[in-house]
Amino acid sequence: xxxxxxxxxxxxxxxxxxxxxxxxxxxxxxxxxxxxxxxxxxxxxxxxxxxxxxxxxxxxxxxxxxxxxxxxxxxxxxxxxxxxxxxxxxxxxxxxxxxxxxxxxxxxxxxxxxxxxxxxxxxxxxxxxxxxxxxxxxxxxxxxxxxxxxxxxxxxxxxxxxxxxxxxxxxxxxxxxxxxxxxxxxxxxxxxxxxxxxxxxxxxxxxxxxxxxxxxxxxxxxxxxxxxxxxxxxxxxxxxxxxxxxxxxxxxxxxxxxxxxxxxxxxxxxxxxxxxxxxxxxxxxxxxxxxxxxxxxxxxxxxxxxxxxxxxxxxxxxxxxxxxxxxxxxxxxxxxxxxxxxxxxxxxxxxxxxxxxxxxxxxxxxxxxxxxxxxxxxxxxxxxxxxxxxxxxxxxxxxxxxxxxxxxxxxxxxxxxxxxxxxxxxxxxxxxxxxxxxxxxxxxxxxxxxxxxxxxxxxxxxxxxxxxxxxxxxxxxxxxxxxxxxxxxxxxxxxxxxxxxxxxxxxxxxxxxxxxxxxxxxxxxxxxxxxxxxxxxxxxxxxxxxxxxxxxxxxxxxxxxxxxxxxxxxxxxxxxxxxxxxxxx
Amino acid sequence: xxxxxxxxxxxxxxxxxxxxxxxxxxxxxxxxxxxxxxxxxxxxxxxxxxxxxxxxxxxxxxxxxxxxxxxxxxxxxxxxxxxxxxxxxxxxxxxxxxxxxxxxxxxxxxxxxxxxxxxxxxxxxxxxxxxxxxxxxxxxxxxxxxxxxxxxxxxxxxxxxxxxxxxxxxxxxxxxxxxxxxxxxxxxxxxxxxxxxxxxxxxxxxxxxxxxxxxxxxxxxxxxxxxxxxxxxxxxxxxxxxxxxxxxxxxxxxxxxxxxxxxxxxxxxxxxxxxxxxxxxxxxxxxxxxxxxxxxxxxxxxxxxxxxxxxxxxxxxxxxxxxxxxxxxxxxxxxxxxxxxxxxxxxxxxxxxxxxxx
Ligand SMILES: Nc1ncnc2c1ncn2[C@@H]1O[C@H](COP(=O)(O)OP(=O)(O)O)[C@@H](O)[C@H]1O
Ligand SMILES: [Mg+2]
Numbered sequence: 018x019x020x021x022x023x024x025x026x027x028x029x030x031x032x033x034x035x036x037x038x039x040x041x042x043x044x045x046x047x048x049x050x051x052x053x054x055x056x057x058x059x060x061x062x063x064x065x066x067x068x069x070x071x072x073x074x075x076x077x078x079x080x081x082x083x084x085x086x087x088x089x090x091x092x093x094x095x096x097x098x099x100x101x102x103x104x105x106x107x108x109x110x111x112x113x114x115x116x117x118x119x120x121x122x123x124x125x126x127x128x129x130x131x132x133x134x135x136x137x138x139x140x141x142x143x144x145x146x147x148x149x150x151x152x153x154x155x156x157x158x159x160x161x162x163x164x165x166x167x168x169x170x171x172x173x174x175x176x177x178x179x180x181x182x183x184x185x186x187x188x189x190x191x192x193x194x195x196x197x198x199x200x201x202x203x204x205x206x207x208x209x210x211x212x213x214x215x216x217x218x219x220x221x222x223x224x225x226x227x228x229x230x231x232x233x234x235x236x237x238x239x240x241x242x243x244x245x246x247x248x249x250x251x252x253x254x255x256x257x258x259x260x261x262x263x264x265x266x267x268x269x270x271x272x273x274x275x276x277x278x279x280x281x282x283x284x285x286x287x288x289x290x291x292x293x294x295x296x297x298x299x300x301x302x303x304x305x306x307x308x309x310x311x312x313x314x315x316x317x318x319x320x321x322x323x324x325x326x327x328x329x330x331x332x333x334x335x336x337x338x339x340x341x342x343x344x345x346x347x348x349x350x351x352x353x354x355x356x357x358x359x360x361x362x363x364x365x366x367x368x369x370x371x372x373x374x375x376x377x378x379x380x381x382x383x384x385x386x387x388x389x390x391x392x393x394x395x396x397x398x399x400x401x402x403x404x405x406x407x408x409x410x411x412x413x414x415x416x417x418x419x420x421x422x423x424x425x426x427x428x429x430x431x432x433x434x435x436x437x438x439x440x441x442x443x444x445x446x447x448x449x450x451x452x453x454x455x456x457x458x459x460x461x462x463x464x465x466x467x468x469x470x471x472x473x474x475x476x477x478x479x480x481x482x483x484x485x486x487x488x489x490x491x492x493x494x495x496x497x498x499x500x501x502x503x504x505x506x507x508x509x510x511x512x513x514x515x516x517x518x519x520x521x522x523x524x525x526x527x528x529x530x531x532x533x534x535x536x537x538x539x540x541x542x543x544x545x546x547x548x549x550x551x552x553x554x555x556x557x558x559x560x561x562x563x564x565x566x567x568x569x570x571x572x573x574x575x576x577x578x579x580x581x582x583x584x585x586x587x588x589x590x591x592x593x594x595x596x597x598x599x600x601x602x
Numbered sequence: 603x604x605x606x607x608x609x610x611x612x613x614x615x616x617x618x619x620x621x622x623x624x625x626x627x628x629x630x631x632x633x634x635x636x637x638x639x640x641x642x643x644x645x646x647x648x649x650x651x652x653x654x655x656x657x658x659x660x661x662x663x664x665x666x667x668x669x670x671x672x673x674x675x676x677x678x679x680x681x682x683x684x685x686x687x688x689x690x691x692x693x694x695x696x697x698x699x700x701x702x703x704x705x706x707x708x709x710x711x712x713x714x715x716x717x718x719x720x721x722x723x724x725x726x727x728x729x730x731x732x733x734x735x736x737x738x739x740x741x742x743x744x745x746x747x748x749x750x751x752x753x754x755x756x757x758x759x760x761x762x763x764x765x766x767x768x769x770x771x772x773x774x775x776x777x778x779x780x781x782x783x784x785x786x787x788x789x790x791x792x793x794x795x796x797x798x799x800x801x802x803x804x805x806x807x808x809x810x811x812x813x814x815x816x817x818x819x820x821x822x823x824x825x826x827x828x829x830x831x832x833x834x835x836x837x838x839x840x841x842x843x844x845x846x847x848x849x850x851x852x853x854x855x856x857x858x859x860x861x862x863x864x865x866x867x868x869x870x871x872x873x874x875x876x877x878x879x880x881x882x883x884x885x886x887x888x889x890x891x892x893x894x895x896x897x898x899x900x901x902x903x904x905x906x907x908x909x910x911x912x913x914x915x916x917x918x919x920x921x922x923x924x925x926x927x928x929x930x931x932x933x934x935x936x937x938x939x940x941x942x943x944x945x946x947x948x949x950x951x952x953x954x955x956x957x958x959x960x
Contacts, residue, residue: 211692214682215696215756217656217681218655229708
């Protein structure tokens, strides 16, 4: 411990300690302003002007609410907004059906292989949305889709078409069901089984119990999961970009990107639409927080319940097969499609026999992918951005989490609020905001790797802090106090007690941040240049360039990379659980 | 209406360990209240849940009003909803998303009771449990005691053949528990329903039950009326559980006499066992009479020394040394008669001491 830190905590030096506290909070607030407040403020300015920051330079704005109002009246915006709401609404409905069914099957029935089903229900969370969309366009495009080739060969007169609103809803629904599942499964687990048993004794049939008691009781969890999946779908770019483009179904996110790709780019219109998207998201986030914090019906009476398990009889094989079908739809089929497309010289498949003709397969797409210097650079760039984001984002999140939860530093409420703000800002909107914040400044961040990393740090700050806070809160306050009593100072305590105990949590949070950063598409779209190309953007480029073979090869490379990283993260966070020595009582 | 319950040779074996319920047989007459009493984990809840149909017994039969509802050997298992029984759960289990009326009306909705008749029934049962003014309230605004009344009303509204109650008062605070305890008996008797009530609280059992069954380790040790249970315990466990705290070792020396290791002989009116058996004599502290030294010597009167006395306000408990044992005695009254180191005499009542094999 240095003399300086000792002085900082000595009671006699209280005056100096307070000024240190202010200095610290002030520094965090400045950093947060730089990361969050400034870009959002620039976005608002951008929405209120009609100047182009690239052409007209930084700081010259012709401010008027008129620009924003004009955008509000634009029928194209209405169309995109309506499409967004329909696609996300339909997708959410499907997600609820799937998520609720599986949570009930896992928690409340005697279906075999429940651990397997529970795992399957969460898998889509790990599939990058863009890769899922690419795979499904290979599977179910109306003309050349592999599924369509198959059913034509079988002789069924039916064709899938994923390039429709229905297709968009279906893909949204199946890939975002885990959000509903997470909430409802834990609500069902925590429910007092006596509530259902009382209904059973009252004379209600099992199906009526489900609809008059079980589902109404977990309604807050269902609504919460619904809102969350809606919010995520609303902000996603990859899926509607891939599936919506051929059928010309613009949603808010794809429309915003189209505006910035116009020539000349309509940056201020994009900012206005981004603000509309942010307002809708913010409202939904507010609703969701209200539902989560509001009175919940779940009545846990403080004892380990044995949730009543329903005996489904022979029907339990039906519920098991539902899970298997789901696994096939979300993972097996898309992976097979990507493999076939990546290794086949030409995707055109005349008949099913030719599908198994090995002469048609080669490594040519992989060779061409890695022959392209841009592809190799994009991989390195992505790793670099991911590493910067993880390290700096992790440190910042630790500093904020510790300040907010473990000190009474001045201004920690504001720090808390500002650092959670990005929850309500979709990635794409962050991208537009950073664009507005930095593109007009000559010699600034724009065009560097750092602007991507800073945008990612801002975007994922709430998730990182939340992940870290859980492990911070698990370290009992008394362990720190014991160290203070032993004569360690604040910094000494953090270094010798908090960091070692929280390290598994910090490493897991950094790994999570790394994974989130390398698959991020929405905010990268607006911030990359040819020098700072990242994998997700290049993948979309390949797809839009029409080269299915290379797209699939690249998708496989990215998926494999992610799978390895997720495995590492899983391993690290399990270590975290094992070393939770500091847990309270 | 109320019906007879017959449980015979009921056994329930969970996946692991000894059976939770082990060869339990008893009968509850129509309109009778029987209490199952026993320490936590002795299998009371499991017995109740088997009768309700929420648990499938491993063996034995259960019949309600002459209908066999569970007989695993013959594959009979009537689901709970068809058994026409009422149940009150320990955790209330009132549905928080409904009002009081909706909660109570719920069972009638599944019995095709005409609407106006259902309304009448709900009103009547709410009056019975004293919740008439609360009918339209959401249950989340009620106190614990009121929620328990809702649960009771919900279980009674369809006039079940049998009412099952699983420690319905254990989640309430002490004062409320006493009040509701007396009221419960009135309500159940007024509803004229056969009731099986589970508790670990002796006082509750004595006040509520027409008969009490004491359980231990999944076995039914004794089932009899409260007075009999306290005055004719059939075994050491029941004696202990109902508060017998003094055990004296000895050997039956002749019919009606037990010789202690210290040489004295105790007269016992109706000892079980034959001459020569090693036994334990069990005596309730309340049944031991204390006399000042020198006062008339009747049967079973022995010298004793007061080790200590604890004043409890309306009674005093004494620890005594006598017959080579440390013995506990309780005397009612607000004036303690003896103090530590006094030499006194104790009288062990021959009619209210029991002998159990050692
Ligand atoms: N579902 C179950 N699975 C396994 N063991 C159980 C289950 N329910 C009860 N038991 C066991 O059976 C025994 C009796 O439990 P219970 O009937 O709840 O006791 P009580 O109600 O008298 O406290 C206990 O040892 C308990 O652990
Ligand atoms: Mg119990």
